[in-house]
Amino acid sequence: MELRQLRYFVAVAEEANLTRAAERLGLRPPSLSQQIRGLERELGAALFDRTAAGMELTPAGAALLPEARAVLEAAGRGARAVAAASSATVALAVGVPPGVPPDLPGRIGAAARDARARPVFEDAATDLQLAALRRRALDLAVVTLPADLSGLASETVHDEPLGVLMADGHRLARRDAIAWPDLDGERLLWFDRALASGYHDAVLDACRAGGWEPETRVSTARRAVARAELASGEPVVALRPAWAAEPGLAWRPIAGTAPRLRFALAWHRDPGHPAAEAVARRLRR
Structure with missing residues:
Protein backbone atom coordinates (compact mmCIF):
# COMPACT_ATOMS: atom_id res chain seq x y z
CA MET A 1 0.00 0.00 0.00
CA GLU A 2 1.11 3.54 -0.72
CA LEU A 3 0.42 6.64 1.40
CA ARG A 4 -1.39 8.13 -1.58
CA GLN A 5 -3.80 5.18 -1.69
CA LEU A 6 -4.50 5.46 2.02
CA ARG A 7 -5.12 9.19 1.70
CA TYR A 8 -7.63 8.53 -1.09
CA PHE A 9 -9.31 5.78 0.96
CA VAL A 10 -9.69 8.03 4.03
CA ALA A 11 -11.15 10.87 1.95
CA VAL A 12 -13.81 8.58 0.44
CA ALA A 13 -14.61 7.12 3.87
CA GLU A 14 -15.00 10.58 5.43
CA GLU A 15 -17.07 12.03 2.60
CA ALA A 16 -19.10 8.81 2.04
CA ASN A 17 -19.40 10.02 -1.53
CA LEU A 18 -16.99 9.44 -4.41
CA THR A 19 -17.71 12.73 -6.19
CA ARG A 20 -17.24 14.86 -3.07
CA ALA A 21 -14.08 13.00 -2.16
CA ALA A 22 -12.69 13.50 -5.69
CA GLU A 23 -13.45 17.23 -5.48
CA ARG A 24 -11.70 17.42 -2.10
CA LEU A 25 -8.63 15.66 -3.52
CA GLY A 26 -8.57 17.52 -6.83
CA LEU A 27 -9.14 14.34 -8.86
CA ARG A 28 -11.68 13.16 -11.40
CA PRO A 29 -14.20 10.69 -9.91
CA PRO A 30 -13.29 7.90 -12.39
CA SER A 31 -9.61 8.22 -11.46
CA LEU A 32 -10.40 8.08 -7.75
CA SER A 33 -12.69 5.08 -8.26
CA GLN A 34 -9.89 3.30 -10.13
CA GLN A 35 -7.47 3.98 -7.27
CA ILE A 36 -9.91 2.60 -4.68
CA ARG A 37 -10.53 -0.53 -6.72
CA GLY A 38 -6.79 -1.00 -7.08
CA LEU A 39 -6.39 -0.83 -3.31
CA GLU A 40 -9.20 -3.35 -2.89
CA ARG A 41 -7.50 -5.72 -5.33
CA GLU A 42 -4.20 -5.35 -3.50
CA LEU A 43 -5.82 -6.10 -0.14
CA GLY A 44 -8.09 -8.81 -1.49
CA ALA A 45 -11.22 -7.36 0.11
CA ALA A 46 -14.01 -4.92 -0.76
CA LEU A 47 -13.61 -1.75 1.30
CA PHE A 48 -16.86 -0.05 0.26
CA ASP A 49 -20.39 -0.99 -0.66
CA ARG A 50 -21.41 1.21 -3.60
CA THR A 51 -25.03 2.24 -3.01
CA ALA A 52 -27.40 4.85 -4.41
CA ALA A 53 -26.82 6.86 -1.22
CA GLY A 54 -23.03 6.83 -1.61
CA MET A 55 -20.03 4.85 -0.44
CA GLU A 56 -20.56 2.80 2.72
CA LEU A 57 -17.67 1.12 4.51
CA THR A 58 -17.70 -2.67 4.59
CA PRO A 59 -16.47 -4.39 7.77
CA ALA A 60 -13.06 -4.65 6.10
CA GLY A 61 -13.12 -0.93 5.29
CA ALA A 62 -14.16 -0.04 8.83
CA ALA A 63 -11.25 -2.08 10.14
CA LEU A 64 -8.80 -0.34 7.82
CA LEU A 65 -9.95 3.25 8.52
CA PRO A 66 -8.33 3.82 11.96
CA GLU A 67 -5.15 2.11 10.81
CA ALA A 68 -5.00 4.25 7.66
CA ARG A 69 -5.48 7.43 9.70
CA ALA A 70 -2.74 6.35 12.10
CA VAL A 71 -0.32 5.71 9.22
CA LEU A 72 -1.06 9.08 7.60
CA GLU A 73 -0.69 10.90 10.90
CA ALA A 74 2.64 9.15 11.57
CA ALA A 75 3.85 10.09 8.10
CA GLY A 76 2.81 13.69 8.72
CA ARG A 77 4.68 13.78 12.03
CA GLY A 78 7.74 12.39 10.29
CA ALA A 79 7.60 15.03 7.57
CA ARG A 80 7.20 17.79 10.16
CA ALA A 81 10.11 16.44 12.20
CA VAL A 82 12.35 16.49 9.13
CA ALA A 83 11.22 20.01 8.26
CA ALA A 84 11.86 21.21 11.81
CA ALA A 85 15.30 19.57 11.93
CA SER A 86 16.37 21.09 8.62
CA SER A 87 15.06 24.58 9.26
CA ALA A 88 15.46 27.32 11.82
CA THR A 89 11.70 27.45 12.11
CA VAL A 90 9.34 25.07 13.89
CA ALA A 91 6.74 23.30 11.74
CA LEU A 92 3.22 23.45 13.18
CA ALA A 93 0.42 21.19 11.96
CA VAL A 94 -2.68 23.39 11.80
CA GLY A 95 -6.10 21.88 11.16
CA VAL A 96 -8.51 24.07 9.17
CA PRO A 97 -12.21 23.23 8.73
CA PRO A 98 -14.42 24.12 5.75
CA GLY A 99 -15.96 27.59 5.69
CA VAL A 100 -13.22 29.66 7.31
CA PRO A 101 -13.09 33.35 6.29
CA PRO A 102 -10.68 33.98 3.41
CA ASP A 103 -8.26 36.06 5.50
CA LEU A 104 -7.90 33.68 8.46
CA PRO A 105 -5.23 31.28 7.07
CA GLY A 106 -3.17 34.31 6.06
CA ARG A 107 -3.47 35.79 9.56
CA ILE A 108 -2.39 32.49 11.10
CA GLY A 109 0.52 32.28 8.66
CA ALA A 110 1.69 35.81 9.53
CA ALA A 111 1.41 35.11 13.27
CA ALA A 112 3.36 31.87 12.82
CA ARG A 113 6.14 33.61 10.92
CA ASP A 114 6.40 36.21 13.69
CA ALA A 115 6.75 33.31 16.15
CA ARG A 116 9.47 31.69 13.98
CA ALA A 117 7.13 28.85 13.04
CA ARG A 118 5.90 27.50 9.73
CA PRO A 119 2.25 26.40 9.52
CA VAL A 120 1.43 23.20 7.65
CA PHE A 121 -2.31 23.45 6.96
CA GLU A 122 -4.41 20.29 6.95
CA ASP A 123 -8.07 20.10 5.88
CA ALA A 124 -10.23 18.60 8.62
CA ALA A 125 -13.70 19.13 10.03
CA THR A 126 -13.99 20.49 13.57
CA ASP A 127 -14.98 17.27 15.34
CA LEU A 128 -12.19 15.32 13.61
CA GLN A 129 -9.70 18.08 14.44
CA LEU A 130 -10.45 17.98 18.15
CA ALA A 131 -9.87 14.22 18.25
CA ALA A 132 -6.60 14.65 16.32
CA LEU A 133 -5.49 17.51 18.59
CA ARG A 134 -6.09 15.45 21.73
CA ARG A 135 -4.00 12.57 20.41
CA ARG A 136 -1.26 15.06 19.40
CA ALA A 137 -1.64 14.55 15.66
CA LEU A 138 -2.18 18.34 15.33
CA ASP A 139 -0.40 21.24 17.03
CA LEU A 140 -3.15 23.79 16.42
CA ALA A 141 -6.80 23.44 15.41
CA VAL A 142 -9.08 26.09 13.96
CA VAL A 143 -12.45 24.93 15.27
CA THR A 144 -15.97 26.13 14.60
CA LEU A 145 -17.69 27.18 17.84
CA PRO A 146 -19.39 26.05 19.96
CA ALA A 147 -17.26 22.95 20.51
CA ASP A 148 -16.02 20.84 23.39
CA LEU A 149 -12.67 22.44 24.25
CA SER A 150 -12.28 20.82 27.66
CA GLY A 151 -8.64 20.26 28.54
CA LEU A 152 -7.43 22.57 25.76
CA ALA A 153 -6.33 26.18 25.57
CA SER A 154 -8.24 28.31 23.07
CA GLU A 155 -8.53 31.80 21.67
CA THR A 156 -11.46 33.13 19.63
CA VAL A 157 -10.05 34.44 16.34
CA HIS A 158 -13.19 35.24 14.33
CA ASP A 159 -16.78 36.25 15.13
CA GLU A 160 -19.44 37.54 12.73
CA PRO A 161 -23.21 37.20 12.14
CA LEU A 162 -24.76 34.85 9.64
CA PRO A 259 -26.73 33.16 14.80
CA ARG A 260 -23.02 33.82 14.61
CA LEU A 261 -20.08 32.14 12.90
CA ARG A 262 -17.21 31.94 15.37
CA PHE A 263 -13.85 30.24 15.09
CA ALA A 264 -11.33 29.54 17.82
CA LEU A 265 -7.71 28.49 17.72
CA ALA A 266 -7.23 25.52 20.09
CA TRP A 267 -4.00 23.92 21.30
CA HIS A 268 -2.42 22.02 24.19
CA ARG A 269 -1.16 24.41 26.82
CA ASP A 270 1.97 22.61 27.97
CA PRO A 271 5.75 23.10 27.71
CA GLY A 272 5.81 21.10 24.49
CA HIS A 273 3.83 23.70 22.56
CA PRO A 274 5.45 27.13 23.09
CA ALA A 275 5.15 27.98 19.39
CA ALA A 276 1.40 27.27 19.41
CA GLU A 277 0.97 29.58 22.40
CA ALA A 278 3.04 32.25 20.65
CA VAL A 279 0.89 32.08 17.49
CA ALA A 280 -2.30 32.45 19.54
CA ARG A 281 -0.81 35.39 21.47
CA ARG A 282 0.04 37.20 18.24
CA LEU A 283 -3.46 36.60 16.82
CA ARG A 284 -4.93 38.07 20.01
CA ARG A 285 -3.30 41.46 19.37
Whole structure:
Protein backbone atom coordinates (compact mmCIF):
# COMPACT_ATOMS: atom_id res chain seq x y z
CA MET A 1 0.00 0.00 0.00
CA GLU A 2 1.11 3.54 -0.72
CA LEU A 3 0.42 6.64 1.40
CA ARG A 4 -1.39 8.13 -1.58
CA GLN A 5 -3.80 5.18 -1.69
CA LEU A 6 -4.50 5.46 2.02
CA ARG A 7 -5.12 9.19 1.70
CA TYR A 8 -7.63 8.53 -1.09
CA PHE A 9 -9.31 5.78 0.96
CA VAL A 10 -9.69 8.03 4.03
CA ALA A 11 -11.15 10.87 1.95
CA VAL A 12 -13.81 8.58 0.44
CA ALA A 13 -14.61 7.12 3.87
CA GLU A 14 -15.00 10.58 5.43
CA GLU A 15 -17.07 12.03 2.60
CA ALA A 16 -19.10 8.81 2.04
CA ASN A 17 -19.40 10.02 -1.53
CA LEU A 18 -16.99 9.44 -4.41
CA THR A 19 -17.71 12.73 -6.19
CA ARG A 20 -17.24 14.86 -3.07
CA ALA A 21 -14.08 13.00 -2.16
CA ALA A 22 -12.69 13.50 -5.69
CA GLU A 23 -13.45 17.23 -5.48
CA ARG A 24 -11.70 17.42 -2.10
CA LEU A 25 -8.63 15.66 -3.52
CA GLY A 26 -8.57 17.52 -6.83
CA LEU A 27 -9.14 14.34 -8.86
CA ARG A 28 -11.68 13.16 -11.40
CA PRO A 29 -14.20 10.69 -9.91
CA PRO A 30 -13.29 7.90 -12.39
CA SER A 31 -9.61 8.22 -11.46
CA LEU A 32 -10.40 8.08 -7.75
CA SER A 33 -12.69 5.08 -8.26
CA GLN A 34 -9.89 3.30 -10.13
CA GLN A 35 -7.47 3.98 -7.27
CA ILE A 36 -9.91 2.60 -4.68
CA ARG A 37 -10.53 -0.53 -6.72
CA GLY A 38 -6.79 -1.00 -7.08
CA LEU A 39 -6.39 -0.83 -3.31
CA GLU A 40 -9.20 -3.35 -2.89
CA ARG A 41 -7.50 -5.72 -5.33
CA GLU A 42 -4.20 -5.35 -3.50
CA LEU A 43 -5.82 -6.10 -0.14
CA GLY A 44 -8.09 -8.81 -1.49
CA ALA A 45 -11.22 -7.36 0.11
CA ALA A 46 -14.01 -4.92 -0.76
CA LEU A 47 -13.61 -1.75 1.30
CA PHE A 48 -16.86 -0.05 0.26
CA ASP A 49 -20.39 -0.99 -0.66
CA ARG A 50 -21.41 1.21 -3.60
CA THR A 51 -25.03 2.24 -3.01
CA ALA A 52 -27.40 4.85 -4.41
CA ALA A 53 -26.82 6.86 -1.22
CA GLY A 54 -23.03 6.83 -1.61
CA MET A 55 -20.03 4.85 -0.44
CA GLU A 56 -20.56 2.80 2.72
CA LEU A 57 -17.67 1.12 4.51
CA THR A 58 -17.70 -2.67 4.59
CA PRO A 59 -16.47 -4.39 7.77
CA ALA A 60 -13.06 -4.65 6.10
CA GLY A 61 -13.12 -0.93 5.29
CA ALA A 62 -14.16 -0.04 8.83
CA ALA A 63 -11.25 -2.08 10.14
CA LEU A 64 -8.80 -0.34 7.82
CA LEU A 65 -9.95 3.25 8.52
CA PRO A 66 -8.33 3.82 11.96
CA GLU A 67 -5.15 2.11 10.81
CA ALA A 68 -5.00 4.25 7.66
CA ARG A 69 -5.48 7.43 9.70
CA ALA A 70 -2.74 6.35 12.10
CA VAL A 71 -0.32 5.71 9.22
CA LEU A 72 -1.06 9.08 7.60
CA GLU A 73 -0.69 10.90 10.90
CA ALA A 74 2.64 9.15 11.57
CA ALA A 75 3.85 10.09 8.10
CA GLY A 76 2.81 13.69 8.72
CA ARG A 77 4.68 13.78 12.03
CA GLY A 78 7.74 12.39 10.29
CA ALA A 79 7.60 15.03 7.57
CA ARG A 80 7.20 17.79 10.16
CA ALA A 81 10.11 16.44 12.20
CA VAL A 82 12.35 16.49 9.13
CA ALA A 83 11.22 20.01 8.26
CA ALA A 84 11.86 21.21 11.81
CA ALA A 85 15.30 19.57 11.93
CA SER A 86 16.37 21.09 8.62
CA SER A 87 15.06 24.58 9.26
CA ALA A 88 15.46 27.32 11.82
CA THR A 89 11.70 27.45 12.11
CA VAL A 90 9.34 25.07 13.89
CA ALA A 91 6.74 23.30 11.74
CA LEU A 92 3.22 23.45 13.18
CA ALA A 93 0.42 21.19 11.96
CA VAL A 94 -2.68 23.39 11.80
CA GLY A 95 -6.10 21.88 11.16
CA VAL A 96 -8.51 24.07 9.17
CA PRO A 97 -12.21 23.23 8.73
CA PRO A 98 -14.42 24.12 5.75
CA GLY A 99 -15.96 27.59 5.69
CA VAL A 100 -13.22 29.66 7.31
CA PRO A 101 -13.09 33.35 6.29
CA PRO A 102 -10.68 33.98 3.41
CA ASP A 103 -8.26 36.06 5.50
CA LEU A 104 -7.90 33.68 8.46
CA PRO A 105 -5.23 31.28 7.07
CA GLY A 106 -3.17 34.31 6.06
CA ARG A 107 -3.47 35.79 9.56
CA ILE A 108 -2.39 32.49 11.10
CA GLY A 109 0.52 32.28 8.66
CA ALA A 110 1.69 35.81 9.53
CA ALA A 111 1.41 35.11 13.27
CA ALA A 112 3.36 31.87 12.82
CA ARG A 113 6.14 33.61 10.92
CA ASP A 114 6.40 36.21 13.69
CA ALA A 115 6.75 33.31 16.15
CA ARG A 116 9.47 31.69 13.98
CA ALA A 117 7.13 28.85 13.04
CA ARG A 118 5.90 27.50 9.73
CA PRO A 119 2.25 26.40 9.52
CA VAL A 120 1.43 23.20 7.65
CA PHE A 121 -2.31 23.45 6.96
CA GLU A 122 -4.41 20.29 6.95
CA ASP A 123 -8.07 20.10 5.88
CA ALA A 124 -10.23 18.60 8.62
CA ALA A 125 -13.70 19.13 10.03
CA THR A 126 -13.99 20.49 13.57
CA ASP A 127 -14.98 17.27 15.34
CA LEU A 128 -12.19 15.32 13.61
CA GLN A 129 -9.70 18.08 14.44
CA LEU A 130 -10.45 17.98 18.15
CA ALA A 131 -9.87 14.22 18.25
CA ALA A 132 -6.60 14.65 16.32
CA LEU A 133 -5.49 17.51 18.59
CA ARG A 134 -6.09 15.45 21.73
CA ARG A 135 -4.00 12.57 20.41
CA ARG A 136 -1.26 15.06 19.40
CA ALA A 137 -1.64 14.55 15.66
CA LEU A 138 -2.18 18.34 15.33
CA ASP A 139 -0.40 21.24 17.03
CA LEU A 140 -3.15 23.79 16.42
CA ALA A 141 -6.80 23.44 15.41
CA VAL A 142 -9.08 26.09 13.96
CA VAL A 143 -12.45 24.93 15.27
CA THR A 144 -15.97 26.13 14.60
CA LEU A 145 -17.69 27.18 17.84
CA PRO A 146 -19.39 26.05 19.96
CA ALA A 147 -17.26 22.95 20.51
CA ASP A 148 -16.02 20.84 23.39
CA LEU A 149 -12.67 22.44 24.25
CA SER A 150 -12.28 20.82 27.66
CA GLY A 151 -8.64 20.26 28.54
CA LEU A 152 -7.43 22.57 25.76
CA ALA A 153 -6.33 26.18 25.57
CA SER A 154 -8.24 28.31 23.07
CA GLU A 155 -8.53 31.80 21.67
CA THR A 156 -11.46 33.13 19.63
CA VAL A 157 -10.05 34.44 16.34
CA HIS A 158 -13.19 35.24 14.33
CA ASP A 159 -16.78 36.25 15.13
CA GLU A 160 -19.44 37.54 12.73
CA PRO A 161 -23.21 37.20 12.14
CA LEU A 162 -24.76 34.85 9.64
CA GLY A 163 -27.23 36.06 7.04
CA VAL A 164 -29.33 34.49 4.30
CA LEU A 165 -27.55 33.51 1.08
CA MET A 166 -29.71 32.81 -1.97
CA ALA A 167 -29.86 33.13 -5.74
CA ASP A 168 -30.13 36.64 -7.20
CA GLY A 169 -33.59 35.79 -8.52
CA HIS A 170 -34.91 34.37 -5.25
CA ARG A 171 -38.24 35.73 -4.02
CA LEU A 172 -36.56 37.22 -0.92
CA ALA A 173 -33.59 38.81 -2.69
CA ARG A 174 -35.37 42.16 -3.10
CA ARG A 175 -35.66 42.65 0.67
CA ASP A 176 -33.18 44.67 2.71
CA ALA A 177 -33.35 42.20 5.62
CA ILE A 178 -35.07 38.88 6.17
CA ALA A 179 -37.13 37.93 9.22
CA TRP A 180 -37.26 34.32 10.34
CA PRO A 181 -40.96 33.86 9.38
CA ASP A 182 -40.09 34.98 5.82
CA LEU A 183 -38.20 31.71 5.43
CA ASP A 184 -41.25 29.47 5.82
CA GLY A 185 -41.33 26.99 2.93
CA GLU A 186 -37.59 27.30 2.26
CA ARG A 187 -35.18 24.40 2.66
CA LEU A 188 -31.86 25.06 4.38
CA LEU A 189 -28.68 24.00 2.60
CA TRP A 190 -26.76 22.56 5.55
CA PHE A 191 -23.98 20.10 6.39
CA ASP A 192 -23.53 16.72 8.01
CA ARG A 193 -23.69 17.01 11.80
CA ALA A 194 -20.60 14.80 12.20
CA LEU A 195 -18.43 17.60 10.82
CA ALA A 196 -19.13 20.22 13.53
CA SER A 197 -21.87 19.00 15.85
CA GLY A 198 -21.88 21.98 18.22
CA TYR A 199 -22.20 24.59 15.48
CA HIS A 200 -24.70 22.43 13.55
CA ASP A 201 -27.03 22.23 16.55
CA ALA A 202 -26.57 25.82 17.71
CA VAL A 203 -27.60 27.32 14.37
CA LEU A 204 -30.63 25.06 14.01
CA ASP A 205 -31.64 25.96 17.57
CA ALA A 206 -31.41 29.65 16.64
CA CYS A 207 -33.63 29.06 13.59
CA ARG A 208 -36.26 27.36 15.75
CA ALA A 209 -36.06 30.06 18.40
CA GLY A 210 -36.75 32.63 15.69
CA GLY A 211 -39.84 30.70 14.52
CA TRP A 212 -38.43 28.84 11.51
CA GLU A 213 -38.31 25.03 11.59
CA PRO A 214 -36.17 24.39 8.51
CA GLU A 215 -36.13 21.25 6.43
CA THR A 216 -32.43 20.69 5.80
CA ARG A 217 -30.65 19.43 2.71
CA VAL A 218 -27.18 18.08 3.41
CA SER A 219 -24.61 19.38 0.96
CA THR A 220 -20.85 19.57 0.52
CA ALA A 221 -18.88 22.57 1.78
CA ARG A 222 -17.51 23.16 -1.73
CA ARG A 223 -18.53 26.62 -2.89
CA ALA A 224 -19.11 25.62 -6.51
CA VAL A 225 -21.55 22.89 -5.48
CA ALA A 226 -23.39 25.14 -3.02
CA ARG A 227 -23.66 27.87 -5.67
CA ALA A 228 -25.18 25.43 -8.15
CA GLU A 229 -27.72 24.18 -5.60
CA LEU A 230 -28.74 27.70 -4.61
CA ALA A 231 -29.12 28.67 -8.27
CA SER A 232 -31.25 25.61 -9.09
CA GLY A 233 -34.55 27.52 -8.89
CA GLU A 234 -35.75 25.42 -5.95
CA PRO A 235 -36.88 27.00 -2.66
CA VAL A 236 -33.52 26.66 -0.93
CA VAL A 237 -31.33 29.08 1.02
CA ALA A 238 -28.12 28.91 3.04
CA LEU A 239 -27.01 30.66 6.22
CA ARG A 240 -23.60 32.15 5.57
CA PRO A 241 -21.51 35.21 6.51
CA ALA A 242 -21.55 38.24 4.21
CA TRP A 243 -18.23 37.36 2.54
CA ALA A 244 -19.81 34.20 1.06
CA ALA A 245 -21.76 36.30 -1.47
CA GLU A 246 -20.46 36.09 -5.04
CA PRO A 247 -21.76 36.82 -8.55
CA GLY A 248 -25.17 35.22 -9.06
CA LEU A 249 -25.93 35.09 -5.34
CA ALA A 250 -27.49 37.60 -2.94
CA TRP A 251 -26.81 37.96 0.79
CA ARG A 252 -29.20 39.66 3.19
CA PRO A 253 -28.91 40.18 6.96
CA ILE A 254 -31.37 38.58 9.35
CA ALA A 255 -33.80 40.99 11.00
CA GLY A 256 -33.48 40.34 14.72
CA THR A 257 -31.07 38.07 16.52
CA ALA A 258 -28.86 36.22 14.05
CA PRO A 259 -26.73 33.16 14.80
CA ARG A 260 -23.02 33.82 14.61
CA LEU A 261 -20.08 32.14 12.90
CA ARG A 262 -17.21 31.94 15.37
CA PHE A 263 -13.85 30.24 15.09
CA ALA A 264 -11.33 29.54 17.82
CA LEU A 265 -7.71 28.49 17.72
CA ALA A 266 -7.23 25.52 20.09
CA TRP A 267 -4.00 23.92 21.30
CA HIS A 268 -2.42 22.02 24.19
CA ARG A 269 -1.16 24.41 26.82
CA ASP A 270 1.97 22.61 27.97
CA PRO A 271 5.75 23.10 27.71
CA GLY A 272 5.81 21.10 24.49
CA HIS A 273 3.83 23.70 22.56
CA PRO A 274 5.45 27.13 23.09
CA ALA A 275 5.15 27.98 19.39
CA ALA A 276 1.40 27.27 19.41
CA GLU A 277 0.97 29.58 22.40
CA ALA A 278 3.04 32.25 20.65
CA VAL A 279 0.89 32.08 17.49
CA ALA A 280 -2.30 32.45 19.54
CA ARG A 281 -0.81 35.39 21.47
CA ARG A 282 0.04 37.20 18.24
CA LEU A 283 -3.46 36.60 16.82
CA ARG A 284 -4.93 38.07 20.01
CA ARG A 285 -3.30 41.46 19.37
